[in-house]
Amino acid sequence: MPGGPLAELAREPSAYRWLRTAGWGFARVFSLVALAVAWELAARSGAFTPYMLPALSAVLARIWSDLVAGVFQRSVLLRRVG
Amino acid sequence: MKAALLRYAPLLLLALAWEVSARTGLVSTLALPPLSTVVAAWIELAKDGELVTNGLASLWRTGAGLFLAITIGAVLGIVMAWWRPVNVLLSPLVEMFYPMPKSALIPVTVLWLGFGNGSKILLIFLGCMLPVTIGAFNGARSSEQALVWSARSMGANRLRMLWDVVVPSAMPELLNGIRTALALSFILLVSSELIAAREGLGYLIGFLGANGTYDAMFAVVLTVALLGFIADRIYLVLTQRILRWRE
Numbered sequence: 001m002p003g004g005p006l007a008e009l010a011r012e013p014s015a016y017r018w019l020r021t022a023g024w025g026f027a028r029v030f031s032l033v034a035l036a037v038a039w040e041l042a043a044r045s046g047a048f049t050p051y052m053l054p055a056l057s058a059v060l061a062r063i064w065s066d067l068v069a070g071v072f073q074r075s076v077l078l079r080r081v082g
Numbered sequence: 083m084k085a086a087l088l089r090y091a092p093l094l095l096l097a098l099a100w101e102v103s104a105r106t107g108l109v110s111t112l113a114l115p116p117l118s119t120v121v122a123a124w125i126e127l128a129k130d131g132e133l134v135t136n137g138l139a140s141l142w143r144t145g146a147g148l149f150l151a152i153t154i155g156a157v158l159g160i161v162m163a164w165w166r167p168v169n170v171l172l173s174p175l176v177e178m179f180y181p182m183p184k185s186a187l188i189p190v191t192v193l194w195l196g197f198g199n200g201s202k203i204l205l206i207f208l209g210c211m212l213p214v215t216i217g218a219f220n221g222a223r224s225s226e227q228a229l230v231w232s233a234r235s236m237g238a239n240r241l242r243m244l245w246d247v248v249v250p251s252a253m254p255e256l257l258n259g260i261r262t263a264l265a266l267s268f269i270l271l272v273s274s275e276l277i278a279a280r281e282g283l284g285y286l287i288g289f290l291g292a293n294g295t296y297d298a299m300f301a302v303v304l305t306v307a308l309l310g311f312i313a314d315r316i317y318l319v320l321t322q323r324i325l326r327w328r329e
């Protein structure tokens with residue numbers, strides 16, 4: 001058969017190639033999403049106290065409220081907070 | 083002998099400058115006690131057994147954390163380099179956690195595992211694993227393709243190729259990663275013991291500093307520096323032995 005693996009790749013239908021790229025892209029994001037979901041579920045399962053493992057949603061809500069209040073910006077700029 | 087003297091001459095000069103600047107009043111003895119006083123305090127601490135008990139506690143924590151980090155980190159890095167799905171799944175996590183300052187996790191590890199050994203070992207493990215993983219990954223990825231093809235053409239299966247070709251190729255980069263991890267382990271150990279511990283060299287530094295016994299505090303700081311230096315020297319000798327086959 002003329003051509004090597006590259007020629008074979010070139011003959012691959014573009015839809016299949018697109019699906020494969022999208023699949024690997026999804027897999028890249030999957031681990032981060034899985035970690036976030038596992039964190040949220042573990043925190044909500046009651047196995048940990050909110051003190052030991054607060055829910056991710058609670059952490060994100062806190063980040064947002066601190067951002068809105070300007071606490072984060074002051075900390076980043078190394079100014080005195082409070 | 084002469085070469086060794088020349089090599090360590092800057093250290094001797096530094097020691098001399100330290101002693102002279104403290105004795106002449108160039109620097110306040112509160113900020114920098116004379117080196118001779120520090121050495122005397124070191125001897126006292128060693129006689130008391132404080133240095134040995136706290137040093138052993140620290141070395142145990144470093145050793146355990148580093149052992150876990152090297153074992154799990156090396157396997158993880160090589161597996162990530164060898165199997166693409168594992169790499170695709172784990173590399174986002176590695177990329178996200180690598181730049182994070184691990185000392186920020188001290189309060190979290192203390193909250194989870196308390197003031198004892200567990201929190202320090204976990205922190206050292208978390209901080210040292212990623213440099214090892216990245217070293218192993220880069221080393222395994224850079225293994226010569228021609229060698230892999232040769233092994234394959236000689237009928238080696240994937241596991242055999244991994245063990246006979248990829249792991250030896252990964253060794254130099256992996257060993258570099260472990261050296262970085264070794265230095266990091268001492269940094270993390272002392273910072274975690276300074277903040278939350280009841281024994282260990284970091285705890286001793288904090289305790290002596292809070293009590294105003296600065297000569298003893300400096301003695302412990304020097305001990306940590308010396309331990310780090312000795313560990314690095316021993317590691318370099320080991321590395322040369324392990325990589326002797328390349329020469």
